[in-house]
Each structure stands twice: as structure tokens, then as C-alpha cells.
Amino acid sequence: MKKQDVPQDNNSALGGERKAMYAVDENGEYTVVASSGWEVEETVTSLAVEHYQELAEEALQQVQQGMASPLRYHMFARRFNVDTLAQTTGLFQWQVKRHFKPKIFSKLDAKILARYATAMGISVEQLQSTP
Amino acid sequence: MNKASSIRGEPTHLPVNGEFEHRHAAHCESGVMSSLLRHHGLDISEPMAFGLSSAMLFVHVPFIKVEGFPLTAYRATPGTIIRALQNTLGVRMQKERFSDPQQGTDRLDELLEQRRAVGAQASVYWLPYFPPDMRFHFNAHNMVIYGKQDKEYLISDPVAERPVKCHQDDLEKARFVKGLFAPKGLLYYPMHIPETVDMERAIRKALRKTSFQMLHIPLPIIGVRAIKNLAKRIRALEKNNVDPRYARLYIGFIVRMQEEIGTGGGGFRFVYASFLQEAARLLNHTKLSEASEVMTVSGDAWRDFALLGARFCKKKSDIKLAELADAMQRCAVKETEAFKLLASIRL
Numbered sequence: 001m002k003k004q005d006v007p008q009d010n011n012s013a014l015g016g017e018r019k020a021m022y023a024v025d026e027n028g029e030y031t032v033v034a035s036s037g038w039e040v041e042e043t044v045t046s047l048a049v050e051h052y053q054e055l056a057e058e059a060l061q062q063v064q065q066g067m068a069s070p071l072r073y074h075m076f077a078r079r080f081n082v083d084t085l086a087q088t089t090g091l092f093q094w095q096v097k098r099h100f101k102p103k104i105f106s107k108l109d110a111k112i113l114a115r116y117a118t119a120m121g122i123s124v125e126q127l128q129s130t131p
Numbered sequence: 132m133n134k135a136s137s138i139r140g141e142p143t144h145l146p147v148n149g150e151f152e153h154r155h156a157a158h159c160e161s162g163v164m165s166s167l168l169r170h171h172g173l174d175i176s177e178p179m180a181f182g183l184s185s186a187m188l189f190v191h192v193p194f195i196k197v198e199g200f201p202l203t204a205y206r207a208t209p210g211t212i213i214r215a216l217q218n219t220l221g222v223r224m225q226k227e228r229f230s231d232p233q234q235g236t237d238r239l240d241e242l243l244e245q246r247r248a249v250g251a252q253a254s255v256y257w258l259p260y261f262p263p264d265m266r267f268h269f270n271a272h273n274m275v276i277y278g279k280q281d282k283e284y285l286i287s288d289p290v291a292e293r294p295v296k297c298h299q300d301d302l303e304k305a306r307f308v309k310g311l312f313a314p315k316g317l318l319y320y321p322m323h324i325p326e327t328v329d330m331e332r333a334i335r336k337a338l339r340k341t342s343f344q345m346l347h348i349p350l351p352i353i354g355v356r357a358i359k360n361l362a363k364r365i366r367a368l369e370k371n372n373v374d375p376r377y378a379r380l381y382i383g384f385i386v387r388m389q390e391e392i393g394t395g396g397g398g399f400r401f402v403y404a405s406f407l408q409e410a411a412r413l414l415n416h417t418k419l420s421e422a423s424e425v426m427t428v429s430g431d432a433w434r435d436f437a438l439l440g441a442r443f444c445k446k447k448s449d450i451k452l453a454e455l456a457d458a459m460q461r462c463a464v465k466e467t468e469a470f471k472l473l474a475s476i477r478l
Contacts, residue, residue, distance in 0.1 A: 001401055001430060015262030018292050020155040022178065022401040024427060030178070030405035032155060034292060040441035041390040047383040047444050048198075049264050079256065081199055084268050087310035121257070121304065 011037020162289025182406030397430025
């Protein structure tokens with residue numbers, strides 16, 4: 001990559017931050033160039049961000065229809081999935097999935113609820129409700 | 132020992148006083164190691180730290196899932212650079228992990244009171260100074276903490292342009308998350324810096340290891356074989372009529388690993404090319420600069436793949452999966468060429 005080819009596309013996902021990139025200058029020497037981001041990166045990052053948002057919205061509807069527990073909504077809203085949430089809480093994936101059932105979630109004991117709440121950085125009250 | 136290729140280190144002033152010099156880096160771990168060592172008198176650039184630890188790699192493991200997709204990485208596992216530099220440079224790092232967050236915070240404060248600069252591992256998601264859209268659950272981010280004012284830590288995060296601050300509660304949360312690559316409050320700092328480093332030997336060792344890893348491990352999950360395997364898998368997505376939404380997210384994930392958690396374009400290939408250039412100059416070896424140029428071409432091939440990949444990710448895209456597979460195959464060819472050249476160099 002040549003110095004003049006270092007992308008300066010003002011990637012909005014970077015929030016005004018710049019990244020260091022290695023590129024070749026006129027004399028063929030590598031230097032560090034600050035980049036305001038690449039459109040490519042913006043596309044793939046927002047794809048991932050939007051994916052979690054979509055999943056959270058779907059989950060919210062399921063919660064409102066009584067088909068899922070608020071846990072499912074909060075998980076996606078905080079960019080977790082079953083895999084990462086299980087790892088972070090130290091529970092098994094099947095347990096997390098089981099807790100998506102409203103009936104089972106409502107009977108969870110305080111200890112497990114606290115584990116979820118700490119992992120997601122929210123209070124237990126928040127965890128039990130949806131916006 | 133070749134004198135011209137030795138770098139002097141000053142082992143005398145441990146622990147160190149004074150201000151910490153922040154430098155903008157492409158990758159967190161190599162950035163941290165480069166600036167920690169420089170702070171202690173061993174001036175190693177970021178590409179040098181990256182190259183000497185043989186951190187350049189390609190890994191694709193279909194049976195390990197990250198965020199629901201097969202693990203795809205453009206470099207060695209987190210922690211490799213810290214570990215490997217001890218072997219190649221002969222530095223000694225002290226590493227400390229904690230089971231209790233309070234203990235971890237107290238120890239960090241104690242080290243800062245001794246006026247040390249300390250490397251630390253934390254999760255990106257819980258660091259408030261990161262832009263919101265970049266905050267994913269990636270637990271193996273590295274930074275240097277060099278001071279504390281009231282309840283805020285002064286942090287030199289290599290991927291940030293300027294030094295940043297972080298409240299102690301936020302940092303504690305970020306240092307003690309659980310899960311894949313759980314940091315367990317990891318702190319690290321140099322204990323011993325050798326007086327001289329035989330750079331020729333260090334470079335030779337590192338080059339040999341990298342070209343071996345890229346070319347000769349007989350498993351389709353590491354090196355050039357893994358790149359070819361991924362190309363094949365991308366091609367198969369089309370044949371198997373995979374859900375288009377899944378395909379878009381999958382390709383997006385591959386590019387994201389390359390561009391975001393990796394480094395701007397070419398997933399570490401340009402950093403490595405820069406290392407080869409520096410090595411060529413240090414050892415006065417023309418073939419190494421040739422290898423650097425081939426490595427740059429390989430980086431450009433990866434950039435082409437990323438560009439196509441991003442176009443594929445857009446809704447109503449005209450890009451076919453087969454085209455993506457071809458682009459990745461071209462990366463495999465370039466990479467083979469570059470590492471065969473490297474392997475042929477006798478230092």
C-alpha cells in the first residue's frame with residue numbers, strides 16, 4: 001500500500017479517532033500514516049453492529065409476545081450471543097438457552113440473575129425488564 | 132557477534148521514572164511491547180516487535196466458533212508477542228494475574244506508585260474511551276498504564292492517537308471479564324533487559340519460524356493451507372445454497388477480523404513487510420528488501436479481497452462468492468511466493 005492510497009474515508013464507526021497504518025512513501029520506505037478509516041471497514045463494522053440491533057429488536061418483540069425472557073433481549077443489546085454470554089457467565093450454553101423461556105427465567109434464583117447482571121454490567125431490575 | 136547489528140539496551144534504570152512516550156501503533160500487543168521496551172532503553176520498533184515474535188500467521192479453524200463463525204485470524208494468538216520476545220531478544224517479563232479484582236487494582240496502583248509503566252490486558256467492550264461502534268466483546272486488548280490521577284488511570288493505548296484516561300471502576304471491569312482470552316487482570320512489565328541483543332540471530336530465528344508456520348505445517352488450519360481451505364469453503368457456500376444473510380455476515384466477519392481487530396488493510400501484511408525492510412537495512416541484505424516488496428504485494432491482494440468482501444456485504448450486491456474465493460486464492464498464491472522467498476534466504 002502506498003502512502004497516498006491509505007484510506008481517508010472518515011469512517012463514522014471510529015468516532016473521529018484515527019488508526020495507524022503502515023504504508024510505503026515516495027522513496028519506497030515504510031512509514032506510519034494516520035488514517036481516518038476505510039469505507040470497507042465501515043461497511044463490515046456497521047453490518048455487525050446492525051446485526052446485533054436487529055436481533056435485539058426481534059427479541060424485544062418476542063418478549064412482548066411472551067415468547068422469550070428479557071434475558072434474550074439484553075444479551076443481544078449488549079452484543080453478546082449464546083456462546084459469548086455462556087463463556088462470560090460461566091454457564092453452559094444449554095442453560096443460557098433454557099433461561100430464554102419466560103417461565104424458567106421468572107423462577108431463576110438471585111445468584112444466577114446476579115451473574116447475568118454483572119456480566120452485562122446492568123442491575124438485576126434492568127435485567128428483568130425491557131425498555 | 133556482528134557489532135553493527137547489535138542494539139544496546141540499558142538495564143540499569145529499572146524501575147523507571149518520568150513520562151511515558153506515547154506512540155501510535157497499528158496493533159495493540161506489538162505496540163505495547165515496542166513502547167514498554169523502548170521506555171526501558173531497548174529501542175525496538177512496532178514492526179520489529181511483531182516480526183521478531185513470529186506473530187504473522189494465518190489461522191482458520193472451522194470447528195472453533197467466534198461470534199458464531201469459524202475462527203479466522205491473521206496473526207498468532209494473543210500473548211504470543213509478549214512471550215516470544217523473551218526468547219528472541221532475551222528480555223524477561225514479569226507477568227501477574229489475579230483471581231480477585233480488588234487485589235488486581237491494588238497491585239496496579241502499587242506498581243504505579245513505584246513509577247513503573249505497566250502493560251495490561253482488558254476487554255475492548257468495557258473501555259469507555261473506545262468509539263461505541265468499535266466496542267465488541269474482545270478480551271485480549273493490550274495497553275500501557277503509566278500513571279493515575281485521582282480515580283483515573285493515565286493510559287497509553289497504542290491504537291489510540293493520543294494518551295487516554297479511564298476511570299478505575301471501568302478499567303477494573305474491563306480487566307476482569309470472563310470468557311475466551313479472559314484477562315484475569317493480567318499485568319506485565321520488563322524485569323530484565325539484556326545489555327546487547329544479537330539482532331542477526333534474533334531475525335534469523337524469527338524468519339525461520341514464520342516461514343515454517345506459513346508453509347510447512349501439514350494441517351489445513353494454519354498458514355497458506357488454511358488460506359486455500361478458506362477459499363474452498365467460500366466457494367462451497369454458493370454450492371450449498373447457504374442463507375444469503377448468513378453468507379453476508381460470514382464474509383463481513385472475515386473482513387472484520389482482517390481490518391478491525393487486525394490492522395488497516397492487508398491484515399498485518401504491511402506491518403510484516405515493514406519489519407522485513409527494517410531487517411534488510413539492519414543486516415544489509417538485499418534479498419530481504421526484495422521479500423519486503425513481495426510481502427507488500429501480498430498485503431495489497433488482501434486489500435483487494437476486503438474491498439470485494441465489503442461490496443458483497445451490501446444488500447443487492449453484484450459480487451459472487453466465486454469471485455471472493457478467487458480473490459482469496461490469489462492471496463494464497465502471493466503468500467506462498469513471499470514465504471518461499473523468505474525460506475530461501477540464508478542469513
